[in-house]
Amino acid sequence: DQQVKQNSPSLSVQEGRISILNCDYTNSMFDYFLWYKKYPAEGPTFLISISSIKDKNEDGRFTVFLNKSAKHLSLHIVPSQPGDSAVYFCAASAFAPGANSKLTFGKGITLSVRP
């Protein structure tokens, strides 16, 4: 049951260039989307989020775009830096009244930024 899909397992980009990480989802009830970064031997670290009422959210070098009609979101990192090399997880949740909305994660994509 892959409600959140990250179809590309890896991405390699040159330092200074743009990294575009893609994510698709199938559950139309999802209304909150997040990107997490994970280094080996560490837990996921929150990067940026977007609510379904928006189509873009920007935080420094990181921008998330949401296309609800296509059920697609993407994370843009500009400019990419070697320290950005990590596994990036897309996650989504659906508001559930009276409950903690759980996050559903994609499988992750390994980003390598070449110096």
Next chain:
Amino acid sequence: EPEVTQTPSHQVTQMGQEVILRCVPISNHLYFYWYRQILGQKVEFLVSFYNNEISEKSEIFDDQFSVERPDGSNFTLKIRSTKLEDSAMYFCASSSEHVGGSPLHFGNGTRLTVT
């Protein structure tokens, strides 16, 4: 910056034994979670906890699993009789608000190895 801490970082146990994984969430957070990641697979939701009770649990979280907040600071996950397939990274997370209002903050995980 406040962080979620988990102990131990690595736990090795024999099949059939009980294990307790410990977590100290961020102090002013109210919502608590356990997730796990089997090697090579995606991060999976196990259980959410709010106001001293379970809010939601996944089908993975069967009768062998339990959670507790024994003293107002610790949040524990107990596996009563471990199986080989319980081997995974277990991540604790906390948030100050319902998902959609604030992101989850994860600990660095406990690697559970069942032999």
